[in-house]
Amino acid sequence: MPKLRIKKSRRIIFTLLLLLCLTFGAWLWWQEREEALNFVRYEEFGIEMPVNYAIHGIDVSRFQKNINWSAVEQMQVDRIHISFAFIKATEGITRQDASFKQNWQKAKKAGIVRGAYHFFYSTRDPLKQVINFQNVVQLESGDLPPVLDIEVHNNQPPAVIRSTARIWLEEMEKAYGVKPIIYTNMHFYETYLGEEFDRYPLWVAHYYQKERPSTQRHWLFWQHSDIGRVNGISTTVDFNVFRGDSLALRKLCLP
Structure with missing residues (x-):
């Protein structure tokens, strides 16, 4: 009996090691697949495009003039081709993008998945910033979640930035029933936001380098x-890509 137990234990250990090796091998394959990023220059777009991604989009404001x-x-x-667009709606507690209404209506009419973003200041009352956004933006089924554009610190400490951003995000989630998207760069995210915001979808700015954003997030x-x-x-x-297919993009939108 002891010999049988030893043999059985060895088989279990061998099976576990085999599964571990297969899992590790799959992880390495995925990492290599992720790292094989290809850029192709298209003169029509004027830039090199990361062609690994199927879903491309833009983001605009009044600076793009009449679109x-x-x-x-x-x-x-x-x-x-362009499948989605993020459109600037508001900034701070009083500013509203002059082109938002026209862009918002015409993007939907053209069949482009649309999203609205708010440029956030941690030095302004976050509830008043919520009201500013909600007074301008009427999100509908099929629209992307509201976006918190948070990229300036205005000499505020991380604790203040986190607490004010959290209020805006939580109020938006209550209002629309979906988690808002955070837009920022990774330096700002890691310095001023951090792990407690990892549950929110992330839209990351990362220019001029032929590599994906450098982050585990x-x-x-x-x-x-x-x-x-x-x-x-x-x-x-500005050009963007979505990390997923068209079905995943639709699932992200408001029901």
Whole structure:
């Protein structure tokens, strides 16, 4: 009997080691797959595009002037076309983007998945910033969650930035029933926000380097350029990719 137990124990150990090796091998394969990032330059877009991603988008504000959204949606080069757009709505407690209403309506009419963002100041009352956004933006089914654009510290300590941002995010989640998206760069995220915000979807800014954002934190959107070109917009524009397919993008939207 003792010999049988020893043999059985060895089989169990062997099986566990085999499973561990297979898991590690799968992880290495995935890492290599993730690291094989390919950029292709398209003269039509004026930039090199990370072609590993299937879903591409832009973000705009009044600085893009008068946008022909039909032309934006109709532009396609190879398999790349604009599927979504983040549109600036508000800033602080009083400022409202002059082009928001027009962009918001025309983007939807053109069939582009739309999202609205608020430029946040930790030196301003977060509840008043919530009211400013909600007075301007009427989110509907099929729209992306509200976005907190948080990228300036205004000489505030991390504790103040975290506490004010948390209020804005929690109020938005109560109002719309979805977790808002955080937009920032990784330095700001790691310095001023940190782990307690990891449960929110992340849209990360990371320009001019042919590599993915350097972080262990999972992100959903990557703003990879601010000098792109697209039909229907006379100025340069920020380009983004979504880390997923069209079904995942739709699932992220408001029901």
